[in-house]
Amino acid sequence: MKRMVVAGGLAGVVLAGAVLAAEQQVTASMHTFTDSEDNRVETWAVELLQGLRERWNLSLRGALDRVLLPPLPGLPGSPENVDAITTASRPVASTTLSKEEYAKLRQEMVAGLKWSQPHGSRIGGSLYYSHEPDFIGRQVSGSLAHDFHQGNTNLAFGVAHGFDSIRPEPEEGVAGPQHQRQTEDLTCVWTQTVSPRTLTQLGFETTWVHGFQSNPYRQVYAGGQRLPERHPDRRLRQALFAQIDRYLFTRSSVSLRARYYDDDWGVHAGTFDAHLNQYVGEHLIVRYRYRYHLQTAAYFYRDLYTDPEGVDGYRTADYKLDDFDSHLFGVKLSVPFEGLAVRPWMSGLVLDLKYERYFDSKSFAANVLETGFTWPF
Amino acid sequence: MKDWACLIGRRRGVCDARGGVTRAQRAQEARAARVPSAPERRMRAGERPSRASQTALRHCWAALALVFLGVAGCAHVQPYQREYLADRIMDPAAARRELASERKMLSTREGAAGGALGAGGGCACN
Numbered sequence: 001m002k003r004m005v006v007a008g009g010l011a012g013v014v015l016a017g018a019v020l021a022a023e024q025q026v027t028a029s030m031h032t033f034t035d036s037e038d039n040r041v042e043t044w045a046v047e048l049l050q051g052l053r054e055r056w057n058l059s060l061r062g063a064l065d066r067v068l069l070p071p072l073p074g075l076p077g078s079p080e081n082v083d084a085i086t087t088a089s090r091p092v093a094s095t096t097l098s099k100e101e102y103a104k105l106r107q108e109m110v111a112g113l114k115w116s117q118p119h120g121s122r123i124g125g126s127l128y129y130s131h132e133p134d135f136i137g138r139q140v141s142g143s144l145a146h147d148f149h150q151g152n153t154n155l156a157f158g159v160a161h162g163f164d165s166i167r168p169e170p171e172e173g174v175a176g177p178q179h180q181r182q183t184e185d186l187t188c189v190w191t192q193t194v195s196p197r198t199l200t201q202l203g204f205e206t207t208w209v210h211g212f213q214s215n216p217y218r219q220v221y222a223g224g225q226r227l228p229e230r231h232p233d234r235r236l237r238q239a240l241f242a243q244i245d246r247y248l249f250t251r252s253s254v255s256l257r258a259r260y261y262d263d264d265w266g267v268h269a270g271t272f273d274a275h276l277n278q279y280v281g282e283h284l285i286v287r288y289r290y291r292y293h294l295q296t297a298a299y300f301y302r303d304l305y306t307d308p309e310g311v312d313g314y315r316t317a318d319y320k321l322d323d324f325d326s327h328l329f330g331v332k333l334s335v336p337f338e339g340l341a342v343r344p345w346m347s348g349l350v351l352d353l354k355y356e357r358y359f360d361s362k363s364f365a366a367n368v369l370e371t372g373f374t375w376p377f
Numbered sequence: 378m379k380d381w382a383c384l385i386g387r388r389r390g391v392c393d394a395r396g397g398v399t400r401a402q403r404a405q406e407a408r409a410a411r412v413p414s415a416p417e418r419r420m421r422a423g424e425r426p427s428r429a430s431q432t433a434l435r436h437c438w439a440a441l442a443l444v445f446l447g448v449a450g451c452a453h454v455q456p457y458q459r460e461y462l463a464d465r466i467m468d469p470a471a472a473r474r475e476l477a478s479e480r481k482m483l484s485t486r487e488g489a490a491g492g493a494l495g496a497g498g499g500c501a502c503n
Binding site: 029031033043045149150151152190193194195196197199202239240242245247252253255261263265267268269271277278279285293295298318319320321326334336358360364366368370374 | 441442453454455456458459460461462464465466467469471472478482485486487488489
């Protein structure tokens with residue numbers, strides 16, 4: 001309750017700041033996630049973009065997640081239990097706790113500052129902090145971007161350092177050991193204007209993760225025993241992505257994205273994402289979306305471990321490290337109040353409604369519903 | 378289904394009352410007997426799968442960079458020609474806002490998602 005008050009206060013400060021100053025934009029959204037296991041996550045988020053002095057911009061974002069998970073259907077650690085869903089895990093090692101409903105709150109805050117130079121350079125930095133009962137996430141990041149060729153080419157670089165604390169919830173009065181995890185991230189993105197209607201983007205991202213990367217609650221059947229999950233404590237992740245956006249003659253645009261991912265745990269993945277945006281009438285925008293994802297299994301993943309030591313000393317029951325494919329279909333409506341505004345302050349207001357359906361070859365399915373508005377003034 | 382090992386008492390804990398093997402045990406045995414996937418076969422053969430794919434990744438990167446260099450050299454779109462690029466349906470900022478919440482959702486379902494700004498949080502199991 002106290003945390004909700006703090007998060008509400010933050011949102012209030014953000015909104016109050018938005019009302020008092022000029023050159024601002026406020027974005028607020030309410031996001032609901034439900035899946036085939038009856039897990040439910042509700043997210044409220046507010047973001048403020050504030051122009052400060054000349055060439056300086058401040059961004060503040062606050063989000064609150066409310067996670068509701070039903071009792072698990074099987075024994076703790078059994079493969080049919082999906083114990084982690086957006087932003088949430090739960091203590092499933094205990095039989096007692098796994099048969100109760102579970103609820104938790106998560107808060108997230110991000111503050112960023114950006115400085116734009118007159119010659120087309122932008123330098124930025126941000127701080128990220130998230131808190132939930134068993135996890136604290138922190139991240140410091142910096143970015144540099146520069147325009148070339150009269151703004152036709154843009155090169156952007158970003159670096160980030162994350163340091164997270166994992167503190168498993170006590171089980172039957174006994175607290176588990178605490179763990180740390182660090183993340184270094186480097187991103188390079190090249191954006192190129194190809195024609196008056198076409199924009200392309202090429203990017204590379206590498207992430208070095210070291211520290212505890214298992215789920216502290218999940219257990220694995222190995223050699224006839226139920227043992228804690230054990231993942232390697234180092235992981236090098238790389239991704240290459242490309243995107244093309246094209247404005248079509250029918251007052252519509254298409255965006256095609258492809259991503260190839262690779263890491264030293266043996267997971268290789270390809271993702272294809274297509275968006276079609278279409279004006280309906282004067283202002284209404286409808287977006288259709290399809291996304292396909294295909295990945296291979298980590299080298300130490302097994303459906304069944306005969307040896308308690310697993311493979312090379314590692315064992316996992318993480319469904320994310322198995323081979324599978326997934327599909328996502330979505331539709332989004334953006335309703336601008338231009339021409340519909342009955343009050344002057346409503347001019348520029350845009351209302352968004354989004355529905356997405358996600359399902360994969362592991363018999364998992366989820367519905368994502370999002371409503372929100374953007375209000376520049 | 379009758380199982381001779383159950384009938385003579387050689388399999389303990391997995392037999393039902395009629396001398397057959399339980400459904401759970403049959404499923405477990407079927408999983409163990411399945412043909413290993415390609416990455417598993419590579420791993421068992423002692424090959425490090427990531428090396429080959431890292432080389433492929435570098436080649437892809439180099440090829441795409443060359444294409445981009447060619448494109449960058451010949452594109453001269455003047456500021457007054459950017460009417461369509463500035464349209465709301467071409468706005469990349471709107472997509473970026475959605476990306477944060479989407480990454481959070483996908484990083485708990487897919488082993489290849491996440492890992493970038495704002496991806497912290499969750500369950501320490503990403």
